[in-house]
Amino acid sequence: MVGNLFLNLYFLGILAIGYNSFKKIKDSSYFFIANREAGVLQVTGSLLATVLGSSAILGNIAATYSIGWAGIWLLFCAAFGLLTLLPLLKKFEQFKGYNLPELLGNFYGNEVRILSSLIISIAWIGIVAAQIMGAAQIMEIISDFSYIKSVIISGIFFIIYTILGGQLSIIKTDCFQLIFILLGIVFCFLFLPNLETAYVAPNLFNEKFNYMDLIILVLTYSSTFLVGPDIYSRIFCAKDSSVAKKSIIISIIILIPLAFILTKIGIFAAGAYPNLTNGQSPLLHVAANTLPKPISLLLYFGLLSAIISTADTCLLTASSIFTEIFTKDLKTMKSIKVTRIFISVFGIFSILVALKLKFILSSLLLALSVYSGSLIIPCFMGILGYNFKKNYVLAAIVLGGGVALLGKIYDGPNSNYILIFAFVINALTLLLGRKK
Template identity: 85%
Template sequence: MVENLFLNLYFLGILAIGYNSFKKIKDSSHFFIANKEAGVFQVTGSLLATVLGSSAILGNVAATYSIGWAGIWLLFCAAFGLFALLPLLKKFEKFKGYNLPELLGSFYGDEVRILSSFIISIAWIGIVAAQIMGAAQIMEIISNFSYFQSVIISGVVFIIYTILGGQLSIIKTDCFQLIFILLGIVLCFLFLPNIETTYVVPQVINEKFSYIDLLILVLTYSSTFLVGPDIYSRIFCAKDSTVAKKSIIISIIILIPLAFILTKIGIFAAGAYPNLTNGQSPLLHVAANTLPKPISLLLYFGLLSAIISTADTCLLTGSSIFTEIFTKNLKNIRSIKLTRVFIGVFGLFSILVALKLKFILSSLLLALSVYSGALIIPCFAGILGYRFKKFYVLSAIIMGGAIALFGKIYGGNHSNYILILAFCINAIILTIGRKK
């Protein structure tokens, strides 16, 4: 099959780039923040490539298929989170660390750094697993591999690529992968036939997606762009705050029309193929049954590029943060070696999760709910200059994360209110322990 040949060449090319970067890594700064030399083009490309993973693209179209035009809120909330981040960029200029737990540790002490490192690392397994699920679904279509084989192959490629090149290879390839991503999505949109016969006013709030659902999406999704490990890892690679600001603005400008495009594809899929089962991806079904062969192939590889860009960033973020539990900082060669070990460990756990769960968006939102319930408010308050007693910060993180996890596992009609309760409990505990 021609598709198999392209797939093999694509993966070999990715691994070759990783090996080339491996030879150029000189110290921890190269491996963890690309030596802090990234310009606007690189940071923008890496930001967007990280945002537009399988959850944002496949998940957006799948959500639209189920809840109509309300699916547009996914990328709107991402853009909103990035917009809210802009006023905070100046506050990072004097920060010399590599990641978010280091930032939290500078606010509240070493115990908070260690606890936040543990929570983020474990939660990020779910996000990496979501990317592996997306890659496996695509590989099933363009190759003769089963879902099981596709999960194993894609997961192993992600692990090896990230181990080799670290941040240096990620920041280098994200820009080119973004071109694949945007080209595939836009051409898919342009080649869709128009099946609508009457104009329907888009209902972005409807019986399947309420204002409470929107509030939960803002709390658990937008907040991770305002205070998120992966987003901050992109910012810390930028030369300065001016580069970071321009990159975020450009990213927002691109995300807004992209939200309309992906939602429109989901609306088309709902109209053209109304009887898809939960296990079928509407976007991949449209590509296989509606688009010309060359366009569908380009879309598949664009989606693979999106998934790889998000997966390697999340895998490196989670593994490097976990390394800090044992090394206290990442500014040494030992940290690189230990992080590479944890990349392999966390990658294998992500593969196991991907084999167990097959719903991309649910895996992502479970991970983000735990993270946001535990860490969003303490981190945001710390950036704004508020300080709290260590015991209360630790208690707020544990209680907020535990309640958020219970809410997602409990499910049902009350899960949203439980998630809101997690944020409220977190804030109340911090307020009690505020330093004068």
């Protein structure tokens, strides 16, 4: 099968880059932050490739298919989150650590670092699982593999690739993968027939998506770009704050038109194929039934690139953060070995979650809700220079994350209010422990 051949060649090419980076790992800074040598092109490419995973592309179009133009808010909220990050960049210039929990540890102490490491590591399994689910859906189409086999193969590939080169290989391949991503999306848009007949008047709010839903999306999604371990891992790879700033601005400029393109594709899918079930991806259905074969193949590999670039970043983030609980310091060669072990462990757990869950966006939003409800406010306040008693910070993290988890599990008519309450109780607990 031609698809199998292309898929094998693609995977071998990515693994070759990973192996080449593996040989260049000189110390822990190469493995975890690419030796802080990334320029504007590399940081921009890596930021966008990380943002544009299966949730942003497949999830955006699936949301648009269901709720109309309101689906555009997903990428708008991502761009807004990056915009709010810009004023904070100067705050990171003196930080010499490798990840977000280290930053929290500097603010509030070792116990907070350990607790935040546990939360992020566990929550990020859901995000990696979402990418594996997306990869499996695409591999089913490209190759003759079943969904279960595709989940296992893609998961193993993510594990091996991340183990090899760490951040050094990720930062190198993200720009290459971003080209595939952008070409796939743009050509899909350009080759859709009769787009003008699929016109629906833009309505950013409707009975399926209201102002309260937008508030929740900002709290649980935009906030992860303002304070997010994967985004920060890109920033920490940059040569300086000027490189990081330019990269974020370019990323925002690219995300805005992409939001319109993806939403328009979703509107087209809703008009052309109105009877898809929840288990069917509108974008993949459009690619298989509407686009010319060469364009659909380009789109499939663009999506696969998007998924890989997000999965490897998230897998490394979760594993390295968890490693630090035991090694207490990532600046050793031993920490690389331990991280590689945890990459395998977290990768296997992500495969199991991907086999259990059915919906990409629900997996992602569950993970992000727990993370944002527990850690966004403490980290943001710490960056701004506020200080709180350690026990109150720990309580705020547990209460905020626990209530956010209940809100997502309950998933009833009042779930949005429960999620908002998670942020309120998190903030109030912190304020009670503010140091004079």
